Amino acid sequence: MEVVEISRSNAVFRLKYDEKLVGNPDTGVLHGGAITALLDACSGAAVFAALSEWGPIATLDLRIDYLRAAEPGRDVLAHATCYRVARQVAFTRAVAYLDDEADPIASSAGTFMLQTKPGGRK
């Protein structure tokens, strides 16, 4: 996974195609979990991009809709936007796509807790 771009409230990540990430060895299609990981990381980065003051954050929930299978062999891009930062919670939307954001392979919505305590949530 690599960062392509981070700008105000937005993050773009690239997941390079790797055989280790395959879900179905017969087709070579990436596992949904790899897309989940990509969207989670990219959304978290978008939250950081939107914060004026950095502190620890933690994902509260993440919903992922799988729209269509990713063509095997291709890198997957994700673009996340943090569209609202409240006092304690931040809200994100993201899409995973191959070539065109308007034709995504997956779509997600996430919420993140801000200023979580050191040591994580217990």
Place this chain on the structure above:
Amino acid sequence: MSLVDRLSEAKRTGNYQGLLDAVPYSRLLGLTAAIDGGELITTMRYADHLIGNPALPALHGGSLGALLESAAIFELLWRAETIVLPKTITITIDYLRSGGPVDTHARGIVTRHGRRVANVRVEAWQADRTMPVATAHAIFLVKPEAAASS
């Protein structure tokens, strides 16, 4: 051996490890599955590359999500009569507690298995099953040829 053949074999023998090992991402996550007290428990063996936040350290949300999704699929495969690989439509994960650098277990419960669609809820825990690190609910397409615009 194709994945579907491995699935038939797994259902016949009751041993799903061959199926798990055939999926590269399952190998990357270090997944094993075993029946314990009548439940199918999926375990993600701890490994350094599963960590997302090294400062805590805490498991990556993506690894947990993948474990939950995998456990849901295995439960469906174990329970269902038909030999069909479920297709995830949607999954929602609630992250409850930081996952530490130890093994994580997960178990799915099929809340509804219809002719075309199945609903599964999943829980993941580490040392204490009463304090889950994450839960999820997922909806799968379970009928072949019903996949929409793939």
